[in-house]
Amino acid sequence: MKEITTIDYDWLTRLTGDPFADVGGYVIKYLMGKHPEKEILELIDYIAKIYVNKWEGKINPFFLNSAITQPAYKGDVKIKETIKYFNSLINETTTCEEGYCRITGRKTKLFKAGRDNSLMSGSGTFVNFHHNFQFGMMLSKEMIIRMFFIPFGSIFIGGRIAIIQSNSAEVNDFFVKRNCEANLANLATSSSEGVLKSEYGIPANALFQFVDDLLINKIKEATDEYRGVSLGLYHFTNFGASPEIVIYKLPSSIFRFYSTCQVATLKADWQPFLLSHYKNSKHKGAKYNAMTSSYEITKKDETHQITFDDYKLWRNIILENLLNGKSLLRLFVNWGVTHKFNFAIIEKYLINVQNMKHETLNKIKELALFLTNTDEEAIKKSIKALDGYKSAYELRRFFLKNVVAKNYKDGAKETIITMEELVYYLFPDDVFWKDIRDILLFAIYQELHAKNIHVEAELSSIETEETDLNEN
Known part of the structure; x- marks a missing residue:
C-alpha cells in the first residue's frame, strides 16, 4: 500500500477514547487487514460504494445531508461527491485552520465537523454550541475520515443506531469485528440492505446478549485479566431535527457478577431464575416452564408454547435492573420462596455489586439457622413479621426480642448478636435496612428448603414497573 504523505496513518486507527472515532478506527x-493493498482513499471509495450501491444511501441516522444522504445527488454522483470531499480534506484544499483537534488534542490542520460528516456534534445551525463561536466542531482530517466508516461497524437496535465502547481494547475490537464480518457475509450473499439490524429491540437485552457472545467466543469468563471490564452502549440517532443519544452503562461490578453466574456451578440455578422473568404485554398470563425452558400460555383451552427464540425479545426485569442499577434482592427473595437457590449467587451479588461485608452475610446466615431451629408456627410468624416491617426500628426490635432475648431465655452461654455486630454488620451506615431484611428472608427460605420444611407464609408482592417499552 502506498501511503498518502498528508495523512498520519497512526491516527487513523489508534485509540482516542471517543466512542464514535474509535469504532471508525476499528x-x-x-x-486494512482485509485489503492491505488499498490506501485510505481507496478504502473510502470501497465503503462509499457499499453505502450507495448496496445500502441505497440509507445512512441518514448517521449523517445529515452528506454527499451520500443528500437527496439532490443520485447514484454514482453520491460516490463522486464523497470522493471529491475526502480528496479536498486529504489535500487540504478545503477551508481549514491550525489548531488543536477536539478529539485527539493534537495540534494540526483542522476542518469543520458538523452533522453531515460526524455524529452528535451539532453544525453551523447550532453555532453557539461550540466554543469561541466556531462554525462547527474542529477536527483533524484523520478523525473525520474515521467517522465515515462508523456505519459499517454499527448495529440497529429498536430503530436506533447502537455502538458499544469498553475500557478493554479487545472488547471494542470484538464488537466491531463481529459487525464487519456479518456485513461482509451479507454482502457475499447479496443480502446486505443496510446497517446491521439486531434481532433485539430492547437495549438491555441486546447488551447482555453481546456479553453472552463475548463470554462464549472471546474471554470465556471474567478472570483477573478481565475483572475490570466495563461496557457502555451508545443508543442514538443523528437524523433530522431530533438528534438524540441515550447511554447505557454496564459497570465492571455488574459485568463481573453476570459473568460469574455463567460458570457451570452457578448457571444451573441462575439460568432458570433469569429466564423466568421475561414479560410481554401481548402474552399476559404466560408461565415459565423450567422443564422445557419455554413459556406456556393457555387460550381457549389450548396451551401454546413460546420458545426462547421468541421470548428472548421480551423485556426482562433482571437484565433491566442490572443495567439500571436497581436491586435484585426482592426478586431473589420471591424466587427463593419456591426454589432452592445457590446462596453463592446472592453472595457474589451482594459482595461484588453492593459492596456488602462478608461478616454481614455470615451473621445473617447464622440468624436464619437460629430462626428455623423451631416449630413451623414460630417460623411462619417470623417470616410474616419480617415481611411486614416498614422501618429499621421494627427490624431492630425483632432482632432484640425474637433473637437476642430468645437466645438468652434458651440458656445460651454466648450472645448471638453482639453490640458490634448489630451496629457494624446488621445496621451499617452503607446498607439499607430493607436489604438486611430481604437477605434474611432469603436465607430463612433456603434453610427451609434444605430441611424440607414447608411453611404457608405468603410474601407481599414486589412492585415492578410495567411501562410500555418497545418489546420488538
Missing part, C-alpha cells in the same frame, strides 16, 4: 483497521 473498522479501518479491519478493512
Whole structure:
C-alpha cells in the first residue's frame, strides 16, 4: 500500500477514547487487514460504494445531508461527491485552520465537523454550541475520515443506531469485528440492505446478549485479566431535527457478577431464575416452564408454547435492573420462596455489586439457622413479621426480642448478636435496612428448603414497573 504523505496513518486507527472515532478506527483497521493493498482513499471509495450501491444511501441516522444522504445527488454522483470531499480534506484544499483537534488534542490542520460528516456534534445551525463561536466542531482530517466508516461497524437496535465502547481494547475490537464480518457475509450473499439490524429491540437485552457472545467466543469468563471490564452502549440517532443519544452503562461490578453466574456451578440455578422473568404485554398470563425452558400460555383451552427464540425479545426485569442499577434482592427473595437457590449467587451479588461485608452475610446466615431451629408456627410468624416491617426500628426490635432475648431465655452461654455486630454488620451506615431484611428472608427460605420444611407464609408482592417499552 502506498501511503498518502498528508495523512498520519497512526491516527487513523489508534485509540482516542471517543466512542464514535474509535469504532471508525476499528473498522479501518479491519478493512486494512482485509485489503492491505488499498490506501485510505481507496478504502473510502470501497465503503462509499457499499453505502450507495448496496445500502441505497440509507445512512441518514448517521449523517445529515452528506454527499451520500443528500437527496439532490443520485447514484454514482453520491460516490463522486464523497470522493471529491475526502480528496479536498486529504489535500487540504478545503477551508481549514491550525489548531488543536477536539478529539485527539493534537495540534494540526483542522476542518469543520458538523452533522453531515460526524455524529452528535451539532453544525453551523447550532453555532453557539461550540466554543469561541466556531462554525462547527474542529477536527483533524484523520478523525473525520474515521467517522465515515462508523456505519459499517454499527448495529440497529429498536430503530436506533447502537455502538458499544469498553475500557478493554479487545472488547471494542470484538464488537466491531463481529459487525464487519456479518456485513461482509451479507454482502457475499447479496443480502446486505443496510446497517446491521439486531434481532433485539430492547437495549438491555441486546447488551447482555453481546456479553453472552463475548463470554462464549472471546474471554470465556471474567478472570483477573478481565475483572475490570466495563461496557457502555451508545443508543442514538443523528437524523433530522431530533438528534438524540441515550447511554447505557454496564459497570465492571455488574459485568463481573453476570459473568460469574455463567460458570457451570452457578448457571444451573441462575439460568432458570433469569429466564423466568421475561414479560410481554401481548402474552399476559404466560408461565415459565423450567422443564422445557419455554413459556406456556393457555387460550381457549389450548396451551401454546413460546420458545426462547421468541421470548428472548421480551423485556426482562433482571437484565433491566442490572443495567439500571436497581436491586435484585426482592426478586431473589420471591424466587427463593419456591426454589432452592445457590446462596453463592446472592453472595457474589451482594459482595461484588453492593459492596456488602462478608461478616454481614455470615451473621445473617447464622440468624436464619437460629430462626428455623423451631416449630413451623414460630417460623411462619417470623417470616410474616419480617415481611411486614416498614422501618429499621421494627427490624431492630425483632432482632432484640425474637433473637437476642430468645437466645438468652434458651440458656445460651454466648450472645448471638453482639453490640458490634448489630451496629457494624446488621445496621451499617452503607446498607439499607430493607436489604438486611430481604437477605434474611432469603436465607430463612433456603434453610427451609434444605430441611424440607414447608411453611404457608405468603410474601407481599414486589412492585415492578410495567411501562410500555418497545418489546420488538
